Amino acid sequence: MTVAIVLSSVLLALVLALALMLPSINSPTVPFGVRVPAQHAGDPTVIRQTRIYRRRILLSGFAAGGICVVIYAMTAETLLLPLSVLVLVGLWYGCFFLANHEIRAAKAAGGWYKDLHQGIAVDTELRTNPPRFPWLWLAPALIITLATVVIGLTSYPTMPGILAVHHGAKGVPDRLAAKSIGTAFSLVFVQIGVTALLVGIAAAIFRSRPDIDPAHPVASARWHRQYMSLSAKALLGLAAMIDLGMLGSSLLMWTGTVTSWAPLVVVLPILAAVLVAIVVLARNNRERDDAEGNTGLTHRDDDKYWRGGLFYINREDHTLLVPRRFGLGWTLNFGNPRAAMLLAGVAALLGLLITLRFDG
Incomplete structure (x- = not known):
């Protein structure tokens, strides 16, 4: 196993683990970048989109791994590390934007901020x-x-x-x-x-x-x-x-x-x-x-x-x-x-x- 494969695998694993953890370590009042009141942090839409996001991220990890195999088969080892990571990050943000869109839609439809006292x-x-x-x-x-x-x-x-x-x-x-x-x-x-x-x-x-x-x-x-x-x-x-x-x-x-x-x-x-x-x-x-x-x-x-x-x-x-x-x-x-x-x-x-x- 070459150095390029080892480094690509380690970095992909690191990025994948971070992507999976972020919904748990970010503030519950900004799920997937959407500002929500504290009482809606556990809304069913948020919970469902978190579960779907993690499922998509895992599938993205398999896709990025497949890209690594294809690149290595083409012997372009110098491109293995940057391309494999870029593919995973791109798929990661695609998963994020889908969850962001769904939660924003639920927030608007449900009037989550209606009658709340907002402040800075x-x-x-x-x-x-x-x-x-x-x-x-x-x-x-x-x-x-x-x-x-x-x-x-x-x-x-x-x-x-x-x-x-x-x-x-x-x-x-x-x-x-x-x-x-x-x-x-x-x-x-x-x-x-x-x-x-x-x-x-x-x-x-x-x-x-x-x-x-x-x-x-x-x-x-x-x-x-x-x-x-x-x-x-x-x-x-x-x-x-x-x-x-x-x-x-x-x-x-x-x-x-x-x-x-x-x-x-x-x-x-x-x-x-x-x-x-x-x-x-x-x-x-x-x-x-x-x-x-x-x-x-x-x-x-x-x-x-x-x-x-x-x-x-x-x-x-x-x-x-x-x-x-x-x-x-x-x-x-x-x-x-x-x-x-x-x-x-x-x-x-x-x-x-x-x-x-x-x-x-």
Whole structure:
């Protein structure tokens, strides 16, 4: 069994498990991205659509596995990992949209928000007494990047004249380039770029708008602060693991090592970090019950700002990031012009990194 098959199978299993778990770990008042009052969270339509969604997801997993077999039979191993995962994610969101549509229809037909007192709760202390950013968690990424630079500078004189700048799915170098500072240290630029990007996203999370439950505002605000801190730590930990993968790949390039397990040097640390982040965030993705009394208010029905329950578009909201309705973490406010600027910046960074890898 090749490395590509192993990695594809592990990643597919991870994505499939997350897709199956999400209805249970997301807030019960936003089933499949639809805002519903708490008293309708257990509506028969919601329960039925959850059951149908999971059945469809399992069938999608078999379909994605079949795609893997076809791709492997055609010997295109380099496409095995990205295509198999993309197929599963595409089918996953198709299942999500079907459930979203049915629950929205039931909500409208049943008048679930009729005669309810809707409200908005705000944590005013987020600006005057914000939670501390976990800067200490940035240290591993910085140390690994600095170590990569130091090792690279030390070993540069003894590096081979021709460097393997990319390895295929079987670990065999499939792209070579003459030794130069740009070539030898191309992955250092990747480390710097990725670390800066993830730190920026983590900082933006601390300035995001919380989705506080007006029925239990104190407990909800407390949970939001803790979840922000956990999310930032998860991102900084992911940055460190990506940097570690880049360090391992750099060592293979600098020493001219050829081995079938070369792809694992990059992928395993990242997969491990992603798995830990998913487990930690999933365990803390829902507000915990406490003794706080119910104010009698319910969340404002704001479905009009969520296209398909996934994409938030509100030009009147100046926040860049908002909590996801289905999934873990945050999503962009696509009605904010800064979202387009951020996406353009990420695209430019990726283009630069790809250029460095190909032309270095």
